[in-house]
Amino acid sequence: MGKELKFLVEQIMREKGITKDAVIELLETALISAIRKKYGNKSSIKIKIEPQTFDINIFEIKKVVEEVKDSASEISIEEVKQKYIDKGIGDTVEVPLSIQDFGRIAVQTAKHVLFQKIREIERSQIFEEFKDKVGNIVSGTVLRKEKGNFYILVGKAEAILPDKEVLPQDNLKRGDIVKAYIFEVKQTPKEPIIKLSRTHPNFVVGLFTLEVPEIQDGIVEIKTIARDPGERTKIAASSKDPSVDPVGACVGMKGTRVQAVVRELKGERIDIIPYSDDMSFFIAKALTPATVLKVGINENEKTAVVVVENDQLSLAIGKKGQNVRLASRLTGWSIDVLSESEYNQMKHKETERAFKETNQKQVND
Template sequence: MNMEFIEALHELEKGRGISAEILFEAIEAALISAYKKNFGSLQNVRVLIDRLTGEFKVYARKTVVDVVEDARTQVSLEEARKLDPNYEFEDIVEYEVTPREFGRIAAQTAKQVVVQRIREAERGMIYDEFVNREGDIVTGVVQRYEQKNVIVDLGKVEAVLPAQEQIPGEMYQSFDRIKTYVVEVKKTTKGPQIMLSRTHPGLIKRLFELEVPEIHDGVVEIKGVSREAGARSKIAVFSRDSNVDPVGACVGPKGVRVQTIVTELKGEKIDIVNYSNDPQEFVANALSPAKVVAVYPKLNEKVAIVVVPDYQLSLAIGKEGQNARLAAKLTGWKIDIKSESQAVAHNIIPQGQEQYENYEEYGEYEEYSEYDEYAETEDYQEYEEIGETDNSQLAGNIESNDDQNQLGYAQELESFDNHDKIVTGAVDPEITGMSENLPGETQLPLKEKKKKGKG
C-alpha cells in the first residue's frame, strides 16, 4: 500500500460518488477475507489501513481465558500479562500478524470482495436517492421494450414502466424523453427496483406544480384529482388569496400552461373546477361543463341528486358516464343525475316552479298575446276552422268570392281607362309630335318582330 493506492481511492470516490471511508472499509474486509483464506479461517483478525499513508497491518484477536482450549482464538492470563499487566479475564489481546504477501488466490479473493462492496454501496446510494423521490415526477429516456414493459433510463439506474401503468394507445419510441411518476422503490438482491407510472393521478398534480408557479408557491392548492388516463381528467383547485383566480392561474395566458400538460399527456382532456366547502356548489362545479339547475344533497349518505336541463342531460352524464364518474371520484359523493322533466315527475322539483327561473342567461320577457300585433289592423277578421265547414257551404263561399273578385276587377279596369283618358288629354300636342319624330325602331307587327329576331 502506498500513496498511489490512496489517490486511486479518491479518484474512485469522485467517479462513482462513493465515500472514501466506505472504500477503505471494503478493502479492510477484503484483506480479512484474504488472510483467513491463506492462513486459517478460524482466526479472529482485524485489518487496519492508515488513511494517510496507505499502510496496513493485520492483528490477530484473542480472548483472555483461564484454560486455553483453542490457541488460535484464546490466550492465557499469564501470557497476556507479559504484554500488559493490566489485562484481565475476557479482555481482548491483539497480536500483529501482518504477512509479507497474501498470494495470488488471496489477492483474487480480495478483489472480488472489493468489487462486491463497491456494487452494494452504489445500490445503497441509488436506493437512498430514489426512495426519497417516491411520489415525485422524474424524466427519463425510453431504452427498450421487455415484453410489454418499457425500460426507462433515469441516469444511474433503469426503471420499469409496466403495461398496466401505461396510457392506453400511447406508443413509446427509443430515446424518447418522457415524464413519469415514481410509484414504488423496492430494494432487491439485484439492486433497487423502481416502478413508474403514466396513469397515476399524482402525475397530473406534479405536472401542474411544475407549470404553475402559484401552485408551487402555495397560493393555489390542488384539492383533488380524478383521472381516466388517456381520456379525461378533472382537478379541483382552491386559492388562498382572494385576488388570485385558481382556474385562471392553472389555465395560464391563452391556455399556455394547461396546453403544455395536455401535450405531455398526448392530448388528454383536463377539466379545471373551483373547489368549495359547500357540497352543493362543489358537486355542481364538478359536473362542468354541464350547467346544473339544482343540487339536493343527502349529507348522511353522501348522495347528491343533481337536476340539469333536459337538453344537457347527456352532457352531464358524459360519454359512457365518464363525466359523472369523474365528478363522483373528485367529490367523493355518489351523484344521481336527473333531467328537469324527470325531477318534476318524481316530485323533486315542484310542478309550479318555472322551468328556467334559475338561469341567469334567460332574461325576463314581457307577456304578450299571440295576436297582439294584428290588433290594430283595420281589415283583420277572425275565421273559423275550415275542418268543421260543410263542403257545399265551402263551394258556395268560393263562388260568391269569385263573383265579388270579378266585379272588383271590372271596376278597377274602368277606373284605369278613365284615368288614361284624362292623362292623355292633358298631354301637350308638341310633346306628342316630338315623340312621333324620335329616331328609333318603328313598330312592327308581331310576326315581323319574331322574324327579325331570328335573323
C-alpha cells in the same frame, strides 16, 4: 502495487461517489477476506493501508508464550526476543505477512469482495436517496422493456415503470426521456425497488405543481381529483388568497400552464373547477362542460339529482357515462342527471299522484 491500488481507489471514488476513507475500509475488509481464504479463517489478521501511498501492510496478531502449542495464534518468547525487545510473555505482537504470498486467486477474491461491498453501499445509498421521494415527479431515460416493465434510469438508479402504469397513448422507446410519479419505494434482499406511474391521479397533481407557482407557494391547492388515465381528468382547486383565482392560476395565461400538462399526458382532457363547500354549486361545476339548471341534494345519503337542458344531457353524462362518473368521484356524491323534459315529466307525475291522493282522502273522509 501501491500505484495500481491508488488508481483503483480513485476510480471507485470518482464513479461511485464513495469517500476515500470508506473505500480504504472496504478494501481492508476485502483483503482480510482473501487472506483468510488463503491462510484459513484466522481472526488474528490485521491490515493497514497507508492512505497516501496505498502501501499494504499485513500482520498476524500472535500472543507471546513460553511454549508454542498453536502456531497460528502464538509465538515463542525466544523468537520474540530476537525481533521485539520490549515484548514479554502474555503480550501480543504483529507478525508481518508478505503481500507477495497472496497469489492471483487471493487478489481476485479481494477484488470480488470489494466490488460486492460497493454494490451493497450503492444499493443502500439508492434506497436512502429515494425512500422519502414517494409522491415526487421524476424524469428518467428509458433503458429497456423487459417482462412487461419499462426500466427507467433515474439518476444512478433503475426504476420500474410497469406496463399497466403507462398511458394508452405512450409509445416509449429506448433513449426517450419520460416523466413519472414515484408511488412505491421498498428495500429487498437483492436491491431497492422504485416503482413509477404515469396513470396515478397524483401524477397530474405533481405536473400542475411543477407548472403553477401558486401551488408551489401554497396559495392554490388541488383539493380533489378524479381521473380516467389517458382520457379525462377533473380537478377541483381552491385558493387561500381571495385575490387569486384558483382556476385561472392552473389554466395560466392563454392556457399555457394547463396545455403543458396536457402535452405531457398526450392529449388527456382536463377540466379544472373551483372547489366549494356548497355542494349544490360544487356538483354543478363538477359536471363541466355541461351547464346545469338546478341541483337537488340529499345530504344524509350523499345523493344528488341534477337537471340540465335537453341538449345538454349527453354532454353532462358524457361518453359511456364518463363525465358524470368522474363528477361523482370528484365530489364523493352519487349523481343522477335528468334532462329538463324528464324532470318536468317526473314532476308532473308527482303532482298528479299527489292530487289523486288528496282527492281519495277527501272521498274517504
